[in-house]
Amino acid sequence: MTSTPPRPRAHKRTPVSIxxxxxxxxxxxxxxxxxxxxxxxxxxxxxxxxxxxxEIHYAGQVVYAVVMWSEWDRMGVRFPYELTQGPLHAALERARGAAAIPATPVFLSNRAIGFGRRGVS
Structure with a gap:
């Protein structure tokens, strides 16, 4: 019996809190x-x-899902119909947009050139 290699995911996962x-x-x-x-x-x-x-209920939208794996405090679900519209899809797009904004280095420009706190060279 031969095993098939795992397929790459079709969609990029995005961390959210919903x-x-x-x-x-x-x-x-x-x-x-x-x-x-x-x-x-x-x-x-x-x-x-x-x-x-x-069913997953969010902001008046109902999304149908099938539980793929489950532990005592969490689970992974698959949507039979891909998210293409609605409040949950909008939340996903907002999270992806927020993740695309690079962090700006705030303190590096104010740092004195030199050694130690006083900038002694």
Whole structure:
């Protein structure tokens, strides 16, 4: 039996912090999306059984998902329909835009040339 090498992900994952409500078959729990892409998400604070289907509610939008892996305090979900519009997609785009802004070095320009705190050479 031969194993196939893992495929690269189709979408770039982006770190976010988005409060959501996850509806399972019998219950609904609050969670936080900490990793998001057009194809799926990692949700902390919520856990449902693997291969179960759920709904993710955010800002009036419902996104359907399938649980791919699950631990006692987090889970990874895949979206059967890619995110292309709506509030969750807008939050993803905002997070990607914020990550693209480079950090500016604030203190390097004020640093004295020389040795020590007094700039003795």
């Amino acid at each position: 409060e959501v409500i996850v509806n399972g078959v019998l219950n609904h729990v609050e969670g936080r999306i900490v990793d998001l892409s057009e194809g799926g998400a990692r949700i902390d604070g919520a856990s449902l059984p693997e291969r179960s289907r759920c």
